[in-house]
């Protein structure tokens with residue numbers, strides 16, 4: 001059986017996501033396992049070319065992980081005819097121009113979200129990739145979480161009957177940087193650097209909602225900055241110009257209502273850092289990153305409101321965990337395997353730049369809703 005190697009230009013690998021999830025947990029893990037096994041019995045593996053701004057950091061990464069090629073010059077990397085994929089995990093504000101260059105050099109595109117800073121910029125990328133006939137994909141990692149895979153299985157099995165409501169809680173306390181240093185990069189809290197809860201998380205919520213429940217047709221959102229001042233990586237105080245929380249209602253196809261609270265200023269009282277409760281006529285479920293608990297119609301207890309008596313029911317114990325009856329790989333790696341297989345086969349990737357534009361549309365509409373104080377209808381791109 002044949003073994004093929006795809007060379008991947010990886011930009012932004014010194015960053016949190018680029019390094020941990022995409023380089024180490026995905027591309028290097030795939031390489032260490034001898035590549036992805038295709039249905040034909042052939043294998044396709046990946047070899048990274050590291051691109052970044054700091055030559056010393058890149059050299060150290062390359063030495064540590066046995067990577068032959070690295071450069072601080074993206075243009076030079078793009079002239080490498082043996083590399084067929086360009087991957088981007090840079091800060092969002094740097095992404096569009098780099099992707100356009102890569103498209104110009106004829107590379108297939110895989111990128112972190114959001115694909116750009118505005119809908120118009122995202123559409124520009126879609127058009128450029130389409131005209132050049134290139135395969136393109138955008139990270140949809142949350143769809144590959146074990147909890148959401150279990151949830152999808154419940155939906156496909158008809159467990160819920162008619163789904164009418166989805167309620168999501170996402171977030172945790174991100175330290176301001178004075179008492180303890182912040183555990184997320186400071187650019188996330190500066191609008192001028194591409195930060196902001198809505199721009200960060202609505203692209204995720206869009207693909208989660210459209211792939212599990214239906215396309216978003218309207219949004220009503222309130223974006224706020226609860227913590228107005230933070231301290232950066234150098235300990236300098238700065239003004240947080242971006243929203244650090246968003247409270248939103250999403251109206252989906254088939255009359256499904258989704259509400260999602262997203263906050264970097266909330267203390268966790270949940271089983272997991274994100275949880276979605278789904279209610280349907282025949283059953284309900286609460287899915288997190290890993291777990292998914294269910295309560296069927298026939299098991300639903302009958303709560304009775306009585307403020308005179310203390311609660312004796314243990315409501316949490318009335319749900320049943322779905323067992324881990326499948327093996328789950330890291331979600332970023334699972335999507336990389338799919339993308340590499342798609343490039344090898346020359347077929348489109350399911351989660352493409354057009355899906356990335358819909359993510360930006362939702363972010364745009366969410367920000368507009370918050371600024372104007374009204375519900376914003378959405379005509380989904382590519383529908």
Ligand SMILES: NC(=O)c1ccc[n+]([C@@H]2O[C@H](COP(=O)([O-])OP(=O)(O)OC[C@H]3O[C@@H](n4cnc5c(N)ncnc54)[C@H](O)[C@@H]3O)[C@@H](O)[C@H]2O)c1
Nearest residue numbers: 012013014015016017018089090091092094112113114185
């Ligand atoms: N899929 C997810 O769950 C997820 C989670 C977090 C972040 N992200 C996305 O990944 C991207 C990177 O986020 P991160 O958390 O890894 O950020 P990070 O700050 O840790 O990394 C940013 C990377 O961009 C590079 N960079 C290039 N030009 C830059 C510039 N002018 N200023 C600062 N850095 C520059 C940095 O060197 C670094 O490699 C963002 O677009 C973000 O939206 C996705």
